[in-house]
Amino acid sequence: MSTKHTKAADLFIENKEQQVWHNKTLHFVRDKRDKMAMQLPEWEVLRETAHKIKMHTITHLDHYLDLFSTRAEANGIQVHWAKDAEEHNQIVYEILQSHKVRKLVKSKSMLAEECHLNPYLIDKGINVVESDLGERILQLLNEPPSHIVMPAIHLKRQEVGKLFEEKLHTEKDNSDPTYLTRAARAHLREEFLTADAAMTGANFGVAETGDIVVCTNEGNADMGTALPPLHIVTMGMEKVIPNLQSLSVFIRLLARSATGQPVTAYTSHYRKPREGCEMHLVIVDNGRSEALSNEDHIQTLKCIRCGACMNTCPVYRRSGGYSYTYFIPGPIGINLGMLHAPKEYYDNLSACSLCYSCNNVCPVKIDLADQIYKWRQNLDSFGKADPMKKVMSEGMKFMFERPALFRTGLKMAPIVNHMPRPLIYNGLNDWGKGRELPQFASESFAALWKKGKVSAANQKRSNHEQ
Amino acid sequence: MKIGLFIPCYVNAVYPEVGVATYKLLDYLGLDVDYPLEQTCCGQPMANAGFEDKAIHLAEQFDHIFDAYDYVVGPSASCVAFVREHHPDLLKKEGHVCRTSSKTYDICEFLHDIVKVDKLPGRFPHKVSVHNSCHGVRELHLSSASELNIPPFSKVKDLLSLMEGIELFEPAYVDECCGFGGMFSVEEPSVSVCMGQDKLRNHIQTGAEYITGADSSCLMHMQGVAKRENLPIKFIHVTQILASGL
Structure with missing residues (x-):
């Protein structure tokens, strides 16, 4: 279960220092935006x-x-x-x-x-x-x-310093931002004059x-x-x-x-x-x-390209702009890519936890997260739904539509708690990458209710109070 | 007032004590609470993953099971938000009018807005960091979202403040996502875990002993990360704190 975005994000996060810096830098821009908005x-x-x-x-x-x-x-x-x-x-x-x-x-x-x-x-x-x-x-x-x-x-400025050293012949190892900006300015001045x-x-x-x-x-x-x-x-x-x-x-x-x-x-x-x-x-x-005739996605046309949805997006900040396959990243990019060529850019749809923060920062109130949710519903219709997610959803549908089977499942679930670790934590368990699984309760709420234990808990209290 | 208790599937299986605490609170407040046994899941996991069609029958099932109650109350902001925001659309596809979505409440908003609880017995003399979950904040408006320029409020903090001795904190980046996001957590595990780690660090930096919130799903995700990394923090659902003196 992975998309091109997932794989690119893996690589980006592997470089922990870069990821932390990217997240912080972009969140700093969100903070500055908040300060302005609150004024x-x-x-x-x-x-x-x-x-x-x-x-x-x-x-x-x-x-x-x-x-x-x-x-x-x-x-x-x-x-x-x-x-x-x-x-x-x-x-x-x-x-x-x-x-x-x-x-x-x-x-x-x-x-x-x-x-x-x-x-x-x-x-x-x-x-x-x-x-x-x-x-x-x-x-x-x-x-x-x-x-x-x-x-x-x-x-980072060091990378820019190195690039300028090579292309604009600036001083070796000088990555002072003012120095580099001046060098770029002098170089561009020449271009402006001769254009x-x-x-x-x-x-x-x-x-x-x-x-x-x-x-x-x-x-x-x-x-x-x-x-x-x-x-x-x-x-x-x-x-x-x-x-x-x-x-x-x-x-x-x-x-x-x-x-x-x-x-x-x-x-x-x-x-x-x-x-x-x-x-x-x-x-x-x-x-x-x-796009104008697309009722579900017409709102993308309101975009004024401010990038606020990127700066607030917890996924963008931790996976970087290049992890998306469309040239515009982040929530608006996911949506614009899908509008442009869904079969080409559907990989970006995984890059969203549906936190809805983008909807709230958008200065023109584009329903960005709602649109991502809607695009996900379309994937199956053109054969791009993730097969594993589909199987999981079908399995859940089967069980949840059968209350008796669901309750049997609740009864059996605690067995998982006692399975040998390698059987549970292996390459197939994406949850297990970095997280422990929750422990199933020995008695589910449904079982407690059936046995009268839920109301008994309060019975005890009222007896005590009497 | 007849209350139908909505216990989401994973709360049923993993956190039955959260369901018990919810029942205790409602019962203590003198409400007539029933738990219809035929309920299973609201359908959110499949829908968020892109298989809304597989949630339609579950929405119908939900509407049918809870139709008879005056209110439907559950201890999970995200599941309640799904019922409220998406069930009407799902049922419309089948030509049905959804009767339950507008009377379905998260336990916190129900206690705060409908019952208007202003006192609860019990002490909770602990430092607690409040986890403002995305759907709780941005769909159910349990607290003011950090992005918006609106007067600040928090229904969750209002309720928790009723407990004697409690010290409330909030993490930096007060309502940033913890990285759970349903199937997002397994489709994008690296980003999801990274978000969980960051969120935990911010909670722990408050000096709190507990992280609490209205969504057990976020707590489950953070608990999974904390356990893997042996981080010194405990998890407790809001209802468990509120019912601790009952």
């Missing part, structure tokens, strides 16, 4: 409002997308529509090609990850440079992100104004878009919101939930191309309109 008396009202705005928008998406794209076009932005990842990548490449772009600086975009844009462009000879520090570190390592907000959170085009994602698309809103802490999106004559924005179609008033609700929730900051250092509004420059917006579906 706002209206926090729960904000969450409820954000949920309602998102539900309203995604259920009137045709209207808001129409409004948003019309306004954006009126502002001078060229709007493109991509039905899937492939079309998205083609559109981006064609724009780059028509401008003879050789070097593209990118700020962080989960949508670009979702579409596997970087390998596609690199394959076509474009030099793609990630400008978010975490993303850049991972690009130099040739690794994917392990968290959506803090993509390199699994790395032919910039690409950003979008945290929000404001329908009323046509604004594209990007939130970063490093200012890298602004640095990237300020210099080259071409700016491409890639945006999932669920990112549109009605107006600036609703934006204010999300801005108050986003950074507080994500990193425990009141607001990100930069909240940039891109409304129109710079004088003499071009700005393109690619709006992507890639399965989102199908």
